[in-house]
Amino acid sequence: MKMNVDNPWISKLIALFFAIVLFSFVTFENQSRNLSTDPTDGASITSSEVITNLPIDINIDRDNYFVSGIPETATIRLEGPQAILTQTLATQNFTIETPDLERLGPGSHTIELEAAGLSNQLNYSVMPSEVAVEIEEKRVEDHDVRIEFNESSHLAEGYRAQDTILSNETVTISGALSTMEQISDVMVVVMPEGSNITEDIEMTLNVLVLDETGDPLNVNISPQLIDVRIPVKGTQRTLPIVLEESGIPIEDYEYSLEVSQGEPENVTITGESDIIEELNNFVIEVDVSGITESTIRTIPLNHPDGITETNPRELDVLIRVNRVQNEEDNENDNESN
Incomplete structure (x- = not known):
């Protein structure tokens, strides 16, 4: 039987059929999409996340x-339901750890890093997945710290380094037995900036643990940092004090200078050896400007070039004042007589 497609009713029926099929397809697709994106049904979504710089727990009696x-950190890739993954990322209540290394015992081993505390609905992979480790018996020792300091390269001429003062003269070192047996030197190297230093040196330095070839060893040091203080002193010499008048004296007055009672007659100076050796005495200038009667003045001791310190730093000087009578004064005195 031949269908008459020119019949308008048949054309309408065919169009209706295709419309129903198309509507059903679109409705099914929308329902599927709503199910897959419904926030209340997040467990149906599979997602993944990468977390880096996670510390590694080492399971062994240290x-x-x-x-x-063993590296300091590891990276983990997590995959699983979005809801579980989101909660895991928010809490991060899981760890990356080694297996029980004590069961392996001393020696060389290849181990796999594991994740502990993860939901069993999550899959994970750790990078690196395998780690080559060396397990050895541990030794703990105390060692004296040696100071290395080249004073001739840093101190000014005529200055010397005194005994070094350390915040810790000994440190505790721990490490593998085979490494500890290689310890040849425990030291700090003092390398201040600049040269011609005349003041005390104060630094905080790393402690170095070296083998006989001067290479650093893989050990733990406690404390790792220590404070170092090197007192710096110049050449010292004791010289007699010489008082010299300075300033502008008042006319008709004469002055005499002397060290006050109880004050030292000598001064100890510190400074460059070449400068100190040239001195025979220590000159102190006393300003008499404006003085008309005997008085005691405290004079600070100035530092000549090349001198960094004096002891004492100041000196009490007695300034005696006498008035000198001129001829006019004598004539007046005679007339009055």
Whole structure:
């Protein structure tokens, strides 16, 4: 039987059929999309996340064993339901850790890093997945700290370094037995900036633990940083004091200078050796400007070039004042007689 497609009713029926099919397809697609994006049904979404710089827990008795080869941090890739993953990222109540290394015992081993505390609905992979480690017996020792300082390269001429003062003269060192046996030197190197130093040196320095070739060793040091103080003193010499009048004296007055009773007759100076050796005495200038009667003045001791310190730093000087009578004064005195 031949269908008459020219019949308008048949054309309408065919159009209606395709419209129903198309409507059903679109409705099914929208329902599927709503189900997959419905926020209340997040467990149906699979997602992934990468977390970096996670510390690694080492499962071993660190008082008795020393482990080398384990990196400081690891990276983990998590995959699973979006809701579970979101909560895991928010709390981060999981850890990256090694297996029980004590069961392996001393020696070289290859281990796999593990994640602990994750939901069993999450899949994960740790990078690096495998780590080559060395497990050794641990040794703990105390060592004296040596100071290395080249004073000739840093101190000014005529200055010398005194005994160094350390915040810790000994440090505690721990490490693998085989490494500890290689310790040849425990030291700090004092390298201040600049040269011609005349003042005390104060620095905070790292403690170095070296083998006999001067290479650093993989050990733990406590404390790692220590404070170093090097007193710096110049050449000293004691010289007699010479008082010299300075300033503008008042006419018809004469002055005499002397060290006050109880004051030292000598001064100890510190400074460059070449300058000190040229001195035979220490001159102190006393300003008599405006003085008309005997008085005691405290004079600060100035530092000549090349001198950094004096002891004492100041001196009491007695200034005696006498009035000188001129001829006019004598004539007046005679007339009055």
